[in-house]
Amino acid sequence: MTDVDNGKAATGDAVLDRMLRGGIPRNRTVLVRGGPGTGKTTFGMQFLQEGLENDERCLFVSTEQTQSELRDSFSEFEFDLDHEELAVTTLHAVPDDGDEGRRLKLRTLEGNSAIDERDIPLTEKNVARHFQAAAGCDRLVFDSVSALQVLGENQELFRRELLELIQLFTKDLGATALFTAEDIDDSVLDFTTHGVIELRRERVNGDPHRFLEITKMRGVDHDTRTVEAEIESGGVRCAPSRRSQPPELKTHKHTSIGIDGLDSLCGGGLATGTGVLFEHDGHANMTALFGAMMHAALDKGYSIVLVPTIRMRPDSVRTILDGHDESLDHLLDEDRLFVIDMIGAWDETEDNVFGARESATGVRSVLDAIAGRAGDTPRLSLINADGMVNTLGTEDARAVRYAQEAHWLRSDDLLVHVHNPNVTGDRITGFYTNAAEQVLRTWITDNGLQYVSLKKSPCGFVGTTSLVEYTTEHPFLRVQDPPEDRENPYAE
16 A cells, blocks of 8 residues: 555545545545435545555445446446456445344345345444455445435434444544435535535536535545536546636736735735725725735835725725825825825815716816826726715716726736625626626625635636634735635736
């Protein structure tokens, strides 16, 4: 036997092994659950074939199919069912009403038993005799544990038998075991096994697809994202291998915004020279995020173009900037801050504060004036998209959005639109999402926790969700780091 990946048993699929941080923990039992046709049996045999590749001894126990049926099922696969280190047996579990109470017995489905009895108690000695190669086996698949539901009406007895079976396989026989089971809600199975891998079938736009999710793996910081599970001749292949484009296709740059976890989530920072969209639910407080973004931009020598939200009135912005040791009045005086007031809360008699314009043409003229005053310094444009839509209407808001990227956006500039999909129609939401190359979403759950998720991006941990929390130290905001080793997201 070869120790693989520091105490982990590789599954035979690179993506799943990465999700598991190397594979299934050795000498543990993992439940593979799913409905008919989701790939449970195939995945189990693939797990054993991977063990055979590493000179391990393997055992496949079927409680539902005879050996001839199994060979028919696997005829289209590249599995070596005749490998000298692979034992395949078929058994049926039945209740035993003996003097010691109901216990499980094993009954062979065909005449290939190594012992004479047809029904035998489920003990280490009998399992070792019957399975022949079981003693000291490295990997074991029990397909399926649903056959043990003969005790299902007695949950305590079922749990005891299951725990003894786990003890038998992992402790007494020294195996890493996979139990397969039908897609049933059974807390006993979930509680007693070390981990749970879910397989399911769903339709996507009317077409059938298989999906895999690791819902539990004790002691492992596993990837919780759902992947597709395609059935190929070599077994189950999980996809995608990465969710952001590879470095070879890099067409963007990114810049740090000073919040480590958020920078990591995005693959190094917000994308520059393209559009970024921040969606929110109307409950999440965005001001701390905006303050950190503005401070980081100013620290890098950027000027700021601000189309404020209703919460970002002058006093609020002044307080935010004061917290980052920046002065609102000084920034306005030094042509480092420009405000396009679409909410009517700012004094447009002040330098660099421009009142609302009611047409795309008017907003374009303001953007031209700002570009002239800001000169060659890079710009962070922080735009209240909802204010644009409500003031200009959808058509003019679209025209301004296109013009911003086509005429005023340079390779080092940051263009960030802030949008609440709940206050606009689906068409304008779809437009802003489509126009952006990087999309983040933040929201508050019913229990008051705030999260941020990367929904779309040329790099970064696409599909990952991180906790947001507020702190009393600069930058006053902490975003949970994405899991390590999920993939290399950096487009360098």
